[in-house]
Amino acid sequence: MYMSIMNTQQIMDILPHRSPFLLIDTVEELQPGVKCVAKKNVTMNEPHFMGHFPGNPVMPGVLIIEALAQTGAVAILCQDEWKGKTAYFAGINNAKFKQKVVPGDTLELTTEIIKVKGPIGVGKAVARVNGKVACMAELTFAIG
Template sequence: MTDETTLAPLPWGRDVIESILPHRDPFVWVSRVVAIEPGQSITAELDVPADLDIFRGHFPDHPVLPGVIIMEALAQAASIAMLQAPDLRGHIGFLAGIDGAKFRRQVAPGETVTLTGRIVKSSRRLVVAEVEASVAGEVCATATQKYVLA
C-alpha cells in the first residue's frame, strides 16, 4: 500500500482496491469504495453482474447471489478499512469467524449491494467488525466478523 492511495479521491475503483487487497479475479467482491474512515469504518459497493457464471448453478430458474459470497464481500470491504489503519498497512486479513449471521433478503443479478463495516475491536493480531449488506436501503445480511492478521 502506497501513500498515494490515502490521497486518492473517492470513490476508489478496482485499481485502488487491488492495491490494498491480495484478491484478484474472479474473487474480488468489491466494485468501489465510496466512504472510508481508515481503521474505523467503510461504505463500499458491489455491482452484481447479471452474467455472473455462478448464477448458472445457483439457481438456474431463480438466480440468487450465494450468502457465502455476500459474507466474503463484506469481509473484503471491512478488510479495506482495517488495512488502511497506518499500523496495519501491508498486512493481510484472513476471515477467522462469522458470528450471528442473518440473511434477510436475496440478492439478484444486476443489483448493486451496499457493503458497510464498522471496526469494533482492533489489535495487531485480531480485528472484529460489525458488517451489513443492503440493496436500495433494504438489509440483505448482517454479521459480526473476525479476522486474523498476518
C-alpha cells in the first residue's frame, strides 16, 4: 500500500498556515528545494462552499492556486536555510482553470521549483483531479 510521507501535523511543522486556511492534507512526494506533490481532499464542510455557490458547490480557483502555493512552500521551507520562515506570494502568471473542483474530489497538487535567486523563486504548479488537469499556473514567491 502507498503511504504519504507527511501528514497534516508534519506539514504544520513546516508551514505557518492553520485551519481553515491550511489547504494540503498530505505530502506524497518531496525533493527539498526541487519538487513537492501533495493531496487535498475536498469536502462539503469547508466554509467557502456556503457561498460559492449555494446548491452548486465549486472550490474557488484562488484556493486551488493557494493549495499549489502551499505545496511549493513545503518544497522550499523544508530546506535548512529556510526553516521557520514564511513563503509569501510575489506573483501569479499564466493561471488557467480547466475543470471544476467539487466536494468529493481529491486534488493532486504538484509544484516544481524552476528558478531560485536568493529569497525569490518561481514554481511551475499543476493541480489534477483523477489525473486530469484542473488548474495550472506559474507562482512567484518571496521568503520572508
